[in-house]
Amino acid sequence: MKAHDGMYIDGEWRPATGPDVIEVVNPADEQVIGRVPAGTAEDVDHAVRAARAALPAWAATAPAERAARLAALRDVLAARKDEIAETVTAELGSPLKFSQNVHAAVPVAVAGSYAELAATHPFEEKVGNSTVHLEPVGVVAAITPWNYPLHQIVAKVAPALAAGCTVVLKPAEDTPLVAQLFAEAVHEAGVPAGVFNLVTGLGPVAGQALAEHPGVDLVSFTGSTAVGRQIGATAGAALKKVALELGGKSANVILPSADLAKAVNVGVANVMSNSGQTCSAWTRMLVHRDQYEEAVELAAAAAAKYGERIGPVVNAKQQARVRGYIEKGVAEGARLVAGGPESPRDQGYFVAPTVFADVTSEMTIAQEEIFGPVLSILRYEDEEDALRIANGTVYGLAGAVWAGEEAEAVAFARRMDTGQVDINGGRFNPLAPFGGYKQSGVGRELGSHGLTEYLQTKSLQF
Numbered sequence: 001m002k003a004h005d006g007m008y009i010d011g012e013w014r015p016a017t018g019p020d021v022i023e024v025v026n027p028a029d030e031q032v033i034g035r036v037p038a039g040t041a042e043d044v045d046h047a048v049r050a051a052r053a054a055l056p057a058w059a060a061t062a063p064a065e066r067a068a069r070l071a072a073l074r075d076v077l078a079a080r081k082d083e084i085a086e087t088v089t090a091e092l093g094s095p096l097k098f099s100q101n102v103h104a105a106v107p108v109a110v111a112g113s114y115a116e117l118a119a120t121h122p123f124e125e126k127v128g129n130s131t132v133h134l135e136p137v138g139v140v141a142a143i144t145p146w147n148y149p150l151h152q153i154v155a156k157v158a159p160a161l162a163a164g165c166t167v168v169l170k171p172a173e174d175t176p177l178v179a180q181l182f183a184e185a186v187h188e189a190g191v192p193a194g195v196f197n198l199v200t201g202l203g204p205v206a207g208q209a210l211a212e213h214p215g216v217d218l219v220s221f222t223g224s225t226a227v228g229r230q231i232g233a234t235a236g237a238a239l240k241k242v243a244l245e246l247g248g249k250s251a252n253v254i255l256p257s258a259d260l261a262k263a264v265n266v267g268v269a270n271v272m273s274n275s276g277q278t279c280s281a282w283t284r285m286l287v288h289r290d291q292y293e294e295a296v297e298l299a300a301a302a303a304a305k306y307g308e309r310i311g312p313v314v315n316a317k318q319q320a321r322v323r324g325y326i327e328k329g330v331a332e333g334a335r336l337v338a339g340g341p342e343s344p345r346d347q348g349y350f351v352a353p354t355v356f357a358d359v360t361s362e363m364t365i366a367q368e369e370i371f372g373p374v375l376s377i378l379r380y381e382d383e384e385d386a387l388r389i390a391n392g393t394v395y396g397l398a399g400a401v402w403a404g405e406e407a408e409a410v411a412f413a414r415r416m417d418t419g420q421v422d423i424n425g426g427r428f429n430p431l432a433p434f435g436g437y438k439q440s441g442v443g444r445e446l447g448s449h450g451l452t453e454y455l456q457t458k459s460l461q462f
Helices: 041-059 063-079 079-092 096-120 149-162 177-188 202-212 225-237 262-276 289-304 316-331 382-391 406-413 447-452
Strands: 006-009 014-016 021-026 031-037 124-129 130-136 141-142 164-170 197-198 220-224 241-245 252-256 284-289 335-338 354-359 374-380 401-402 455-461
Touching: 006 041, 021 079, 031 079, 031 177, 041 164, 041 197, 041 202, 063 079, 063 096, 063 149, 063 177, 079 096, 079 149, 079 177, 096 149, 096 447, 124 354, 141 202, 149 164, 149 177, 149 220, 149 354, 149 447, 164 177, 164 202, 177 197, 177 225, 197 262, 202 220, 220 225, 225 241, 252 262, 252 382, 262 284, 262 289, 262 374, 262 401, 284 289, 284 335, 284 382, 289 335, 289 354, 289 374, 316 335, 316 354, 374 382, 374 401, 382 406, 401 406, 401 447
Parallel strands: 141 164, 141 220, 164 197, 220 241, 252 284, 252 401, 284 374, 354 374
Antiparallel strands: 006 014, 006 197, 021 031, 124 130, 130 455, 335 354
16 A cells, blocks of 8 residues: 555646645554645646646547446456455555445446446437537536545546546545545546546645635535535635535434334444444434333444444544544433443544433434444434424434335335435445435435536527
């Protein structure tokens, strides 16, 4: 795992313009595993100019050729899956098996889906006496998070390239090594110089410069709602298009007719995977009052099994943040039934898998995104009460409903103010649109809806 000491701009690795570097730390043992350049506004300008220069030719490239480059990228990512998994495990702390099955495998599927969409999507249609063309938005600024570092890169870059856009990527500073590996894969796949560019750096410097740059036409950002507001305001001042995938506080609603044990066990697994660092995690479990104590016992037992299997959170700041929320939950009167604020290990940024009972909607841990392995279990009286609780946050990213009959679960899900709902443990679908209501964001990722974010519409009348 060798870190590049430059930026990937215009098809080559170039020296950074500034002397500063970012140390990449393995969160499991707190050891420095690499250093990458901390990009400056000048580095960002070079990358945007390269993307701008490459735009006309790439936009004019036939969709079939764009599809071929994406198919080649998919194949390179598949061939390097072991290296990807090892890299993500080293810089994020994810258990290797999870890195193999999710962090390395999902981006291959998503890249493949856009290879197919680039070849088949209707970029032109007849509407009466008009011809409607779908054209690339232009230069895309992709600013990605650390929690699913390669998936979030591919979920932005692949549809942008399929649409005919060019891209400047600014990855999270905690996980830049897999972004450099991705740049190598883009190069190996034969994507023309300047179509994809990478600038590593800090958000307030490189990220801000990228969002503000007049040569950028669209800013696609995944991260916290607070930063999303800042980026939206910056882009809005120039009337740039934005795609924002932000925070979540998703409800896992277990209706009385559901298989309680299955719903609880799957719900706990959902919260604990990736050490709870998933924006769509079902961090609020809603259970009917008559089944509540049984569900609490099941959840506590399930959480205990993750004690030795769960990875660390990404850094010391995040560890302190999550532990602070646990302490606040105790202070506000929630009942701790598993885990707690004490670190379970002497080294690394670990947080104990934690479950709270007797949580009410007014509590901080029921309202704010914790982004760690912390589950809150809330009691409801009837279905209307469950709906009120489920919809009672500023977020609306994801959720789940469990019931004995699928139709019952679907009827409830249709009333939830959220962008995606899993029915009785429904499987992840890389072609289904993903995105939120309310303060969980603007726009959609994945599938044809994700491709549409990077297109603009022109109609010709005859």
